[in-house]
Amino acid sequence: MDSRIQELIDMTRIKFGLHNYYLQRHSFRRDVNFFNETVYRFGMEWFPNQVTEQEADDSNPEGTASIEINVQSRKFESAIFVMGKTYAEEGIMFANRNTEDIIKWVEDETGLKYGEQFQIHKEEEGEVHFKECINGVAVSPSGSIEVNFDQEGKLTFFAVHGQFPSKEIVKEETYLLSFEKLEHLTKEQLKLLEYPSFEQKKLFPVYAVEEVYVTNDQMTKTFEIFVDVRSYLQIDKAIYWDKPINGLFDRKELNWIEDVSAEQAFSCETSPDSFPISKMEQEKCVIAVSDFLRQEYLKDNGNWILKTIHRDKGYIHAVLRGNKQDNRVFQRKLMIMIDAKSLQVVNYMDNKPMLEVFDQFQAPEKVTVNKEEAFEKMKELFELKPYYVYDFEQKQYVLCGKLDCDYGVNASSGDVIALDDL
Template identity: 75%
Template sequence: MDKRIKELIDLTKVKFGLEQYHLQSYSFSRYVNIFNETVYSFGMEWFPNLVTEEEDDGSNPEGTAVIEVNLNTGKFESVIFVMGKTYAKGGVTFANHNKKDIIKWLEHETGLTYGKQFQLHQEEEGEMLFKECFEGIAVSPSGFIEVKVNPEGKLTSFSVSGQFPSKEKVKEETYTLSFNKIDHLAKEQLKLVEFPLYEKNKLFPVYAVEEIYVKNDQTSTIPFEFIVDANSYLKIDKTIHWDKPINKPFERKEISWIEDVSAEQAFSCEPSPVSFPITKVEQEKCDLAVKDFLRQEYPKDSGNWILKTLHRDKGYIHAILRANKQDNRVFKRKLVIMIEAKSLRVVNYMDNKPMLEVFDQFQAPDNATITKEEAYEKLKELFELKPYYVYDFKQKQYVLCGKLDSSYGVIASNGEVIALDDL
């Protein structure tokens, strides 16, 4: 066994009190973060000594310790005892569930400072959820830290996800935004959308706010969707047209979602292929592959699809397409086409049409009788504008913004103000 692997295993066994456990398996994995850095993890599955094999359905037995170490930082990122059952002796324990002790342990484990880089978000009996922040201001995309302990105070779950930026990655400013300065944007973000109400099997026309980040200098905005999807996505925005279909059925190939990662790749922090930009040649071949696929599987849809983006994902290039004509429903038609990175041929795809067809059985929405201006007047006191440090992929740093949003909407057929969570 590689000496570096043995050191990690021995450290884990002592740290989490796994004397009554045996190491069942281990593996390496990697992902690319929003900074386009390749992050490697070493994962272990520890079975209680009384157990020697998986459950019949392939799942881990109760009490299994599933643990991950970030090899870039050397810090533990995830510790989960299956079904909340632990046989650990000693290990990590918090007497009387003391909150201060838990926060102190988290600071030591993560290297982060409470109140400056993470803060308490939710708390229940035996559970604490923390959200990422910078100097107490929320961050987007957000990270989380979760801790669970059993009635005896023993750790049963710990996980950390997110970037938790250092000062070097943040453009610090004094927050100056107010709603009065951006009310014109607020009205623009009010959209008429059809929300499904499952209990009544009916669609409701609702004026709701499409959330957006407004930069502190008021010069520009960052769409919420861009924050979610921007990492390594190559923007295309091209409508696909063709003259002739291809009269040959498309054959799906099985997709491998698991990537084989070696110890040498992990310990040398070899850059993942996902971090490499899509070249011009690859883009052109992907465009052609997408068109040929549509000519086969959607032969009558010329001009109906827009190729929005391309991005890499574990041996594949994913093409994301949106329907050219969308209705006002809250869920939009979307197509994801998987292209093998080596051959640049389409091997599989996902279409959300079956999910959307559920709403075809719903009662049609009533006609809107309320105008956008009237809805805005009802909602403007219910808008929220909260400071956020948002990662700007162009500037490659976090910039101060205001998140414009509202938890309420106006039913367009009768003018009733309603909490969106009730829909």
């Protein structure tokens, strides 16, 4: 075995006290974060010594330790004991089971500082959940850390997700926003939408806030941009064609699993997913999307807008939205997967089947409340909270206010309702 791999295995066995375990399998994987950096991880699955074979359904047996380490930083990013059962001896133990000890362990394990880079989100019996922050201010997209332990205080679950950026890419500012300054924007963000109630099988007309981030200079940043965690290329092109293509589209099976070698991992070879999409590739992707639509969606000429393209696991994903949107909460979306080498469409996902469920719902009642009346009922319920948001153009975290509201107004009855209750 490669001595570098053996070193990671030995380090893991000692750190987590896996002397009653044997290593069943291991592998490397790589991802590209939204800083466009290639990150390699080494994953291991350790079986308890008393387990001699895999479960019949190929699931891992109780007590299995699934552990993953960042190859470059040598920091563990997850350690999960199946079913919350551990047979580890002299492993990670929180004898007093108090939050202060757990915070100190997380700081030591991650190199992060409590209060500056992460803070408590919630606590439950045997669980502590943290969320990412920048000097106590929330972050988007948000990272998280979770620690679980059993009744003896033994670690049973640990996972770190997110970027937790260094100070160098944080644009520190003084928060200057207030609701009074943004009242005009608040009215603009109030939309009349049809919300589905799955329990009642009914659509409700509701005035609700379309959440948005606002910079100190009152520039708006849409929420959708910041929920993705990868680099993307904005296209915003409506797709038209002269004539359709006859014949059915040949859907191909996708391969999401990369075969990553130790040499690639230890040398931190740059992933092709981090390469920029060239002008030529952009043009060929537009042609491939157009050819696909005029073959599989031949009646939809001009009905789709190609919003973005981005790389993922050897494919280029093209995200399309319907050109004509209705006022329902969930909108039509099409994801087209293009082979990054041939630049030909190989597969696609359409959310139409999910949306068709709502066609069986009872239609919304007549609207009797106007937007101004709804705003007056809701204005005391709006939330404006500071957030550090990653701006892909500036390649920095910038301070924003997140304008949102957990409530809406039923446009037929005039009642103020909690959106989570629908």
